[in-house]
Amino acid sequence: xxxxxxxxxxxxxxxxxxxxxxxxxxxxxxKVVDLLKGEHKSAEFQNINPNQSLPAMVDGGLKLxxxxxxxxxxxxKKQLYQYYPQNxxxxxxxxxxxxxxxxxxxxxxxxxxxxxLFPKFMNKPVPDNKQELQKDVIDTLKFFESSFLTGRYxxxxxxxxxxxxxxxxxxxxLLASDFDFNQFPxxxxxxxxxxxxxxxKEAYAEFLQMIKSxxxxxxxxxxINGIDKSTSWKTTxxxxxxxxxxxxxxxxxxxxxxxxxxxTINLLQGEHKQPEYSAINPNQSVPCIVDENLNLFESGxxxxxxxxxxxxxxxxxxxxxxxARVDQYLDFHLTEMSSIPKFIFSCFMGxxxxxxxxxxxxxxxxxxxxxxxxxxxxxxxxxGQWAYINNxxxxxxxxxxxGCDLAQLLLTDFPFEKISGLDLYIKRLFEIPEMRKSHxxxxxxxQSQKVGKFALSISQTQPIRSQEKITLYFNFVSPPAxxxxxxxxxxxxxxxxxxxxxxxGENKKKPYTDINPNETIPALTFGNFNLxxxxxxxxxxxxxxxxxxxxxxxxxxxxxxxxLDFHHSESRKLSLFAxxxxxxxxxxxxxxxxxxxxxxxxxxxxxxxxxxxxxxxGNYKYIMGSRTPTxxxxxxxxxxxxxxxxxxxxxxxxxxxxxxxxMFSMKQVRETYSKFFMVARFMSKSMNPFIESIAKGTExxxxxxxxxx
Numbered sequence: 053x054x055x056x057x058x059x060x061x062x063x064x065x066x067x068x069x070x071x072x073x074x075x076x077x078x079x080x081x082x083k084v085v086d087l088l089k090g091e092h093k094s095a096e097f098q099n100i101n102p103n104q105s106l107p108a109m110v111d112g113g114l115k116l117x118x119x120x121x122x123x124x125x126x127x128x129k130k131q132l133y134q135y136y137p138q139n140x141x142x143x144x145x146x147x148x149x150x151x152x153x154x155x156x157x158x159x160x161x162x163x164x165x166x167x168x169l170f171p172k173f174m175n176k177p178v179p180d181n182k183q184e185l186q187k188d189v190i191d192t193l194k195f196f197e198s199s200f201l202t203g204r205y206x207x208x209x210x211x212x213x214x215x216x217x218x219x220x221x222x223x224x225x226l227l228a229s230d231f232d233f234n235q236f237p238x239x240x241x242x243x244x245x246x247x248x249x250x251x252x253k254e255a256y257a258e259f260l261q262m263i264k265s266x267x268x269x270x271x272x273x274x275x276i277n278g279i280d281k282s283t284s285w286k287t288t289x290x291x292x293x294x295x296x297x298x299x300x301x302x303x304x305x306x307x308x309x310x311x312x313x314x315x316t317i318n319l320l321q322g323e324h325k326q327p328e329y330s331a332i333n334p335n336q337s338v339p340c341i342v343d344e345n346l347n348l349f350e351s352g353x354x355x356x357x358x359x360x361x362x363x364x365x366x367x368x369x370x371x372x373x374x375x376a377r378v379d380q381y382l383d384f385h386l387t388e389m390s391s392i393p394k395f396i397f398s399c400f401m402g403x404x405x406x407x408x409x410x411x412x413x414x415x416x417x418x419x420x421x422x423x424x425x426x427x428x429x430x431x432x433x434x435x436g437q438w439a440y441i442n443n444x445x446x447x448x449x450x451x452x453x454x455g456c457d458l459a460q461l462l463l464t465d466f467p468f469e470k471i472s473g474l475d476l477y478i479k480r481l482f483e484i485p486e487m488r489k490s491h492x493x494x495x496x497x498x499q500s501q502k503v504g505k506f507a508l509s510i511s512q513t514q515p516i517r518s519q520e521k522i523t524l525y526f527n528f529v530s531p532p533a534x535x536x537x538x539x540x541x542x543x544x545x546x547x548x549x550x551x552x553x554x555x556x557g558e559n560k561k562k563p564y565t566d567i568n569p570n571e572t573i574p575a576l577t578f579g580n581f582n583l584x585x586x587x588x589x590x591x592x593x594x595x596x597x598x599x600x601x602x603x604x605x606x607x608x609x610x611x612x613x614x615x616l617d618f619h620h621s622e623s624r625k626l627s628l629f630a631x632x633x634x635x636x637x638x639x640x641x642x643x644x645x646x647x648x649x650x651x652x653x654x655x656x657x658x659x660x661x662x663x664x665x666x667x668x669x670g671n672y673k674y675i676m677g678s679r680t681p682t683x684x685x686x687x688x689x690x691x692x693x694x695x696x697x698x699x700x701x702x703x704x705x706x707x708x709x710x711x712x713x714x715m716f717s718m719k720q721v722r723e724t725y726s727k728f729f730m731v732a733r734f735m736s737k738s739m740n741p742f743i744e745s746i747a748k749g750t751e752x753x754x755x756x757x758x759x760x761x
Contacts, residue, residue: 054080055110057069057081057107057108058097058107058109059106060085061257061259064161064225065221066106066107067221067224068123069109072135075135075212075249085106088173100117103117111125123218135217137213142213145206146206146213146215150215156195157192157222159191159192160189160225162188163185163188163229164229167182186231190235193235193239196239197327201238201242203332216242217252220247223243227260227272227276228262228263230269232271233271233275238331240274247260247275247277248278252278286312287343288312288315289301289302289314289339290329290338290339291317292319292338293491296393297339297456299456299459299490301354301355303456303487304354306485306489307367307486308358308361308605309601309604320406333349335349339351341354352453356449367449385453392421393457393460394417395421395466396460398411399418421461422467429477432450436476436477455481455482459510462506462507462511463497463503468506475506479510495510522540522546523547524540524547524575524576525564527551527553528725528731532573532587534728535683535686536589536590537574538720538725539594539602541721543602567584568584576589587619590602591603601680602682602683608676612682612684614676615676616683616684616687622658623687623688627691629655629694629695656704659708663708667711670707675688681715689721697732699743702740702743713745716749722749
């Protein structure tokens with residue numbers, strides 16, 4: 053015999069049990085008991101539940117009422133321990149909430165029933181003490197937030213439990229009122245996430261429909277819309293840009309290439325000690341990360357976690373000995389390098405930002421730091437003979453950790469010159485793009501302060517330099533050449549540009565064919581190293597100069613590669629269309645094909661496919677959801693911009709119109725395309741307002757006096 057649930061959509065505990073059964077995918081038969089008609093008081097129902105309450109359950113010969121008992125019974129019988137943990141402490145916390153909710157939330161039911169439901173369904177007057185009843189609700193929710201909603205789920209459990217399912221039904225009573233949930237953002241977001249789950253939406257369907265028809269306030273509408281955030285759940289870093297550990301954690305996240313949120317915790321205003329932040333990080337320190345259901349503090353732990361999760365083996369090796377050497381330094385750093393932050397805060401940051409007195413032992417503290425760094429330089433850098441800590445071939449977590457501390461010393465009058473070679477190590481660290489990015493606020497602050505020449509040279513924006521010189525062989529007509537040049541321009545990497553005249557056949561003659569035997573544009577020389585094929589060139593540049601913002605680490609790198617592979621066979625059709633219907637007939641004496649309409653239809657189908665697949669139907673700003681433009685974007689715009697010569701109508705593609713306007717608003721990209729745009733405007737027979745605005749650098753329909761080129 054199947055399990056039978058007797059319930060009413062108007063009964064909060066009924067909704068809890070129904071939610072759990074649907075979440076667990078249990079097989080059951082649901083029977084609605086009409087409370088307004090008094091069916092719960094009928095003799096037939098009393099035989100099932102003599103308490104005349106809902107919900108009730110029949111499972112074979114077992115008859116059971118009381119929602120908590122039913123929830124626990126189902127969880128244990130079906131062995132659904134993810135909802136009712138076997139771990140003794142975790143289960144006790146679930147039981148704690150369930151027991152507390154029996155009486156602790158009485159104020160909610162009293163307020164909703166007396167002030168809203170009874171007047172609406174039983175024609176009873178609204179009580180005179182409505183404001184007092186509402187205050188009781190506010191006091192109740194304050195206690196609930198501070199005591200139970202200490203994380204994403206009740207008691208900061210790692211996953212949804214019976215406590216969350218029951219809390220949803222308890223709190224959902226307030227949806228039938230005019231209560232303003234904006235007063236309690238944690239409760240608001242908790243309920244919103246609960247109602248994003250299909251099973252809970254189904255269990256509450258009738259109740260939510262009733263709420264929607266009653267013209268709810270904005271906060272309630274937000275909750276019951278239940279927008280599913282699970283696909284966009286992101287890592288959040290809580291940090292402060294002047295905190296050395298914060299910058300260390302931020303640097304590793306930047307290395308990962310993932311999209312992450314960042315929230316600044318104002319330490320001077322004591323935000324790290326507020327209850328909301330303490331619930332995330334009880335240590336009340338920065339940094340801290342929230343990654344799905346994991347809250348993690350302590351920068352070393354965060355750095356290792358991110359490195360492992362995103363396979364950043366260059367930062368944190370998997371081999372036993374290299375990994376042990378990184379761990380050795382990180383452990384050493386915790387205690388032996390503590391003189392650095394102490395000196396920085398007590399002698400500089402404290403007096404500057406908090407008006408604290410400069411300590412009398414400042415000189416002694418400086419000597420302590422000097423001794424610490426002399427030992428560090430001797431042992432971990434072999435007196436400067438090693439480029440990175442422990443002779444690692446590239447910077448590791450150890451270098452990131454110490455680099456963030458050393459950056460703070462740039463604000464002081466520390467005598468770097470007393471440790472010969474330390475300055476070169478610091479310069480080397482801040483040639484790493486992720487290190488520079490994570491220190492941008494600190495460096496901006498340094499620009500406004502009186503700091504030494506060495507500190508100023510580090511903090512000033514500077515391109516990555518290399519002993520080897522780059523030469524890019526380029527022609528503005530070549531789409532892939534513009535992609536490669538755009539990357540060099542955006543990354544601020546110095547290079548020499550050598551134009552290859554394709555019309556005169558220079559690409560088919562020596563010395564160019566010695567550099568590129570394929571006789572194509574572009575090609576690149578890097579010292580005595582030659583390379584052709586634009587994607588290979590761009591990947592090489594990104595790896596050589598560690599440009600992870602343009603070619604992110606895995607797993608996003610795999611997605612970028614998938615587009616680049618697609619590009620070769622499909623996206624190239626865009627420039628081939630322009631070649632066949634503009635460049636070929638005009639410059640190469642080719643006959644124009646007669647299948648224009650068919651080819652144009654193929655182009656439109658390709659662009660729709662691009663939007664749906666690589667821009668997630670318009671939800672991504674850049675290809676594959678990258679936070680910033682990557683080499684995939686640079687490759688795509690060089691192809692799609694070829695359509696400017698055939699006066700292509702972009703009006704059916706609003707996503708691409710926004711995308712192109714964004715990409716071509718970047719100064720370095722516009723500079724790369726300047727001659728291309730000029731020729732397009734001069735040679736095109738006609739140019740629609742959108743294409744003209746992109747070429748001129750104006751708003752669509754704007755005056756040409758505002759053009760950028």
